[in-house]
Amino acid sequence: MSLHFTRDEFAARQGRACAAIAEAGLDGLLCFRQESMYWLTGYDGFGYVFFQCLYIGADGRMMLLARSPDLRQAQLTSTVEDIRVWEDREGGDPAEELREILRGFGLAGKRLGVEYEAYGLTARNGKRLDAALDGFCRLEDASLLISRLRVVKSPAEIAYVRKAGELGDAAFHAAAAKIEPGAFEGTILSAMQGAVFEGGGDYSGNEFIIGSDDHALLCRYQTGRQNLGGNDQLTLEWAGVYRRYHAALMRTVRVGEPPDRQREMAKVAQDAVMAVEEALKPGDTFGEAFAAHARTLDAAGYQAHRLNACGYSLGTTFAPNWMDWPMLYRDNPVEVRPGMVIFVHIIIMDSDRRLAMCPGRTSLIGENGAEPLSKLALEFPVFA
Amino acid sequence: MSLHFTRDEFAARQGRACAAIAEAGLDGLLCFRQESMYWLTGYDGFGYVFFQCLYIGADGRMMLLARSPDLRQAQLTSTVEDIRVWEDREGGDPAEELREILRGFGLAGKRLGVEYEAYGLTARNGKRLDAALDGFCRLEDASLLISRLRVVKSPAEIAYVRKAGELGDAAFHAAAAKIEPGAFEGTILSAMQGAVFEGGGDYSGNEFIIGSDDHALLCRYQTGRQNLGGNDQLTLEWAGVYRRYHAALMRTVRVGEPPDRQREMAKVAQDAVMAVEEALKPGDTFGEAFAAHARTLDAAGYQAHRLNACGYSLGTTFAPNWMDWPMLYRDNPVEVRPGMVIFVHIIIMDSDRRLAMCPGRTSLIGENGAEPLSKLALEFPVFA
Numbered sequence A, B: 001m002s003l004h005f006t007r008d009e010f011a012a013r014q015g016r017a018c019a020a021i022a023e024a025g026l027d028g029l030l031c032f033r034q035e036s037m038y039w040l041t042g043y044d045g046f047g048y049v050f051f052q053c054l055y056i057g058a059d060g061r062m063m064l065l066a067r068s069p070d071l072r073q074a075q076l077t078s079t080v081e082d083i084r085v086w087e088d089r090e091g092g093d094p095a096e097e098l099r100e101i102l103r104g105f106g107l108a109g110k111r112l113g114v115e116y117e118a119y120g121l122t123a124r125n126g127k128r129l130d131a132a133l134d135g136f137c138r139l140e141d142a143s144l145l146i147s148r149l150r151v152v153k154s155p156a157e158i159a160y161v162r163k164a165g166e167l168g169d170a171a172f173h174a175a176a177a178k179i180e181p182g183a184f185e186g187t188i189l190s191a192m193q194g195a196v197f198e199g200g201g202d203y204s205g206n207e208f209i210i211g212s213d214d215h216a217l218l219c220r221y222q223t224g225r226q227n228l229g230g231n232d233q234l235t236l237e238w239a240g241v242y243r244r245y246h247a248a249l250m251r252t253v254r255v256g257e258p259p260d261r262q263r264e265m266a267k268v269a270q271d272a273v274m275a276v277e278e279a280l281k282p283g284d285t286f287g288e289a290f291a292a293h294a295r296t297l298d299a300a301g302y303q304a305h306r307l308n309a310c311g312y313s314l315g316t317t318f319a320p321n322w323m324d325w326p327m328l329y330r331d332n333p334v335e336v337r338p339g340m341v342i343f344v345h346i347i348i349m350d351s352d353r354r355l356a357m358c359p360g361r362t363s364l365i366g367e368n369g370a371e372p373l374s375k376l377a378l379e380f381p382v383f384a
Helices: A007-023 A034-041 A068-077 A094-104 A123-133 A145-150 A155-176 A185-198 A213-217 A260-279 A286-299 B007-023 B034-041 B068-077 B094-104 B123-133 B145-150 B155-176 B185-198 B213-217 B260-279 B286-299
Strands: A028-031 A053-057 A062-067 A083-086 A111-114 A138-141 A209-212 A232-242 A245-255 A309-313 A324-329 A341-345 A348-350 A355-357 A360-366 A369-372 B028-031 B053-057 B062-067 B083-086 B111-114 B138-141 B209-212 B232-242 B245-255 B309-313 B324-329 B341-345 B348-350 B355-357 B360-366 B369-372
Touching: A007 A028, A007 A034, A007 A053, A007 A145, A028 A034, A028 A145, A034 A053, A034 A062, A034 A145, A053 A094, A062 A068, A062 A094, A068 A083, A068 B213, A083 A094, A094 A123, A123 A138, A123 B123, A145 A324, A155 A185, A155 A232, A155 A245, A155 A360, A185 A209, A185 A232, A185 B185, A209 A213, A213 A232, A213 A355, A213 B068, A232 A355, A245 A341, A260 A286, A260 A309, A260 A341, A260 A348, A260 A355, A260 A360, A260 A369, A286 A309, A286 A324, B007 B028, B007 B034, B007 B053, B007 B145, B028 B034, B028 B145, B034 B053, B034 B062, B034 B145, B053 B094, B062 B068, B062 B094, B068 B083, B083 B094, B094 B123, B123 B138, B145 B324, B155 B185, B155 B232, B155 B245, B155 B360, B185 B209, B185 B232, B209 B213, B213 B232, B213 B355, B232 B355, B245 B341, B260 B286, B260 B309, B260 B341, B260 B348, B260 B355, B260 B360, B260 B369, B286 B309, B286 B324
Parallel strands: A028 A111, A062 A083, A111 A138, B028 B111, B062 B083, B111 B138
Antiparallel strands: A028 A053, A053 A062, A209 A232, A232 A245, A245 A360, A309 A324, A309 A341, A341 A360, A348 A355, A360 A369, B028 B053, B053 B062, B209 B232, B232 B245, B245 B360, B309 B324, B309 B341, B341 B360, B348 B355, B360 B369
């Protein structure tokens, strides 16, 4: 067995989930989000690329339906004891197999929540699910039921989050040793990802982002690694990841002397990071923290260059996405609470001057507010 | 601009897509599969983690609807000229924005295909799409329309596939330099992933798989890196990836002297790889190649230890999955054709004896059959 939390901790989480399921007036929940399965049972793997469902009843009953390559995976990594396998074959329909299992659980005519917002449930499989369960039981969207529980971390989770923070810093130090005029982006990326793996960490929910020159203004990974110029900018977004817990970081760095404009952007962006972190006080809302970002940048004349979001919660999300619920955007009413882990990134892209400036770091929310998990300086890193 | 194919090649692909759309009796296609977008236009990024849609009409018209962080991404990496942005806000619905754009294109009452089988279209977003377009136009599932075109690679694509094959071999050589009694799995993983990045390659569609001891019997990545024992087994599945094209490989290796049973498993598995490759002749079916795998293993007494699939097509799939359509499973009627790229892996897991044996490699299909892209020996690698 490879459980990364105690059985007591999993039992406590399952108990909270059962209470939330009952409180929502549901008899059970069909989980399709891998992060829900990992949080509830430890089940870890990417079997969710095909139809896969974890059922948890308000009565605590659990059952996983997966493909044959995932049977041992579930046995070794999770607390689930009732594991069923469906077979790939022409004409097979795992949703119908699921219905018959649920029938055996006495769920005909009952009310079940479904995680419809899940990469593990494509729209096509969602239609199959609805068709198979039509007339059998009542379904309703409960995509955020587990996410609302997951968003506040336990002491055992926070220990992993802190370790993730250390790996994030280690990745930057490994990159810094390779950043110089003419350096190959692939060498820098290798160093960063290598530091995470060598520290016992994991793949992140999405690809690290790396781009120099014009590509420094992008905020997604894309294929095609380049060499840095003699005087160039490089935008990096990465995460330390430990036991699937993320601590993300972001920086735009310079090789050679930066233009004055970019130094000014760096100052404003750093002020904005601090303003958002200052606003992340228990009781305040995610919308208020976003407003602090907008106020700071707009007052400095950057309203045309900012994005509509400035960060999000982090947790154990799986590929293709490390962005967890909820997000720091306008008017988001979700309250900040102790035990949350929040990534703040300020993304300023000046397309006319082709300059990027994107500092960001992850904080743990305590009783008194945000505690940054990174020891890296927020100042603009310049490699002269 | 960062286009990885000529504009002529993209235009030719778009022309073939338009013809297939018209042939299917459709007026246009709503793409939600990132690999379709990449193949049609070069658009590269992970914006598909949120609602994102590429429209292509039977008349050749194209339009991308994405979020603000993806605007520059699409401008820099794709041939799409008409890019629209939707904003994150409470109560916003990009599916309704999409409908109004389609209305402007004169598509009211028309018939559109939809890629419902897409990680980029969660079941929840699929419901929103259906609700927004209900009564506006007729929709039908066309998830495989582009995949059926993508499955046969062009000469320019094959050049990238071959480069991916080289990176896959380089990753194994980098791992081999680190594999020894007591070695840390994280160090081995770092070496493999690093070889791909340093060679100019990309992240793979799913995580590399690494597991020793009992975890060698798993065929998914999971968190929790271990140290190898003094006499141990290690299962690795990885891919060279170049310009998003995958060439996957798989091996179970040994540190120390293997048990006789594992040597026997290696011999049988190697025979099975060769039998499947031999069956991958143009005109034969994917189902027949699977049958060659089943025949070989069953004749040797391994029917209880094999999986229900022995490989799949590879291409430019994005996270969370590098498995492309179609798969090598029982009775699959899809025909093998020249220009296909097919990964064959034989997975034998003997749970009672806790032994794994999983050789696999990727072949390019030519007029005369399968040409392995890897120069690595298929024999059981033993590090004494």
